[in-house]
Amino acid sequence: MTYSELVNQWSDELSIYPKTESETLIHWLLEHHLGLKRVDLIKFLNRETLPKALIDDFERLKTGEPIQYILGKAPFYGREFQVSSSTLIPRNETEELVHLILKENKKVGLTILDIGTGTGCIPITLDLELDQAQVFGMDISDEALEVAKRNNQSLKGGVHFFHGDILTETPEIPPLDILVSNPPYVPQKDLAEMHQNVVQFEPHLALFVPDSDPIIFYRMIAKKGLSLLKNTGRIYFEIYERASKEICFELERQGYADMEVHQDLNGKERIISAIKP
CATH class of the missing domain: 3.40.50.150 (Vaccinia Virus protein VP39)
Known part of the structure; x- marks a missing residue:
């Protein structure tokens, strides 16, 4: 599965958000778990390489849980703050x-x-x-x-x-x-x-x-x-x-x-x- 195919499939599953917002959340989740920027993800990704923790966090995202709580952090004024x-x-x-x-x-x-x-x-x-x-x-x-x-x-x-x-x-x-x-x-x-x-x-x-x-x-x-x-x-x-x-x-x-x-x-x-x- 290519990067684009995965994002499209997951954004369809993440129907509780508008399409553009769901795609942004998925990009954020992928970058966090795989440690790669989007351009590198496009070259690298296939479904078999996805870690279980990433899949688990996507399931949490589908429940409506904010991604900031899932990742435990949020940006603010150019810095990263822990959240709970x-x-x-x-x-x-x-x-x-x-x-x-x-x-x-x-x-x-x-x-x-x-x-x-x-x-x-x-x-x-x-x-x-x-x-x-x-x-x-x-x-x-x-x-x-x-x-x-x-x-x-x-x-x-x-x-x-x-x-x-x-x-x-x-x-x-x-x-x-x-x-x-x-x-x-x-x-x-x-x-x-x-x-x-x-x-x-x-x-x-x-x-x-x-x-x-x-x-x-x-x-x-x-x-x-x-x-x-x-x-x-x-x-x-x-x-x-x-x-x-x-x-x-x-x-x-x-x-x-x-x-x-x-x-x-x-x-x-x-x-x-x-x-x-």
Whole structure:
């Protein structure tokens, strides 16, 4: 079986994804297991050479399990981060959040806290990209923190990670220049609209909020930010696109200034920034 024949056959079997997406996932899986780039795979491949682990992982892919969990890693801002079923998969929107922070904050020696850190992709990237920053990452999940700490070590970051529940605790850390969070924000009622590989495989603890109070994390993080941030310190949120007005109203109610809603590359309202006066 040639490379093209295998990709065509497997993409037909991987019918839970659009054709072009299924082909991309198959290329990714083949390159990972065989250690060859596509041009070399085309010369080399026949069905008999495929290792059992590759076949097993393809069967997992057919169930809808995200390829990042299958491979145990995901790209983010030019680096490779370990992921597990206890962490969200880093996404392009979060890269845009990090890029905005880097663009707007070039001062040396900033103090930063990321709340709900997951893989640690936000604070580790900020730590590695900024000059002499003091960066902290907080999460309620011990399992997620273990993944973040491994990423911090493998990427040679200097982030200080710690366990905490922002809904009930206020971290004891130095005054902050930047408070950032990509918290849980999907209301339970919207679960049915989400792709099955997100609902079935990604941690609900990091995704969903009660329908009765969908901006609970934004409200509490902003409230804690009033004591954690320095005057003129900045707060950054990745947001649910349907909640931008409600979150802005809450930030304004708490006294934040210079609020700005930022669209992602797809034109969706996905980031809010504001300043503590």
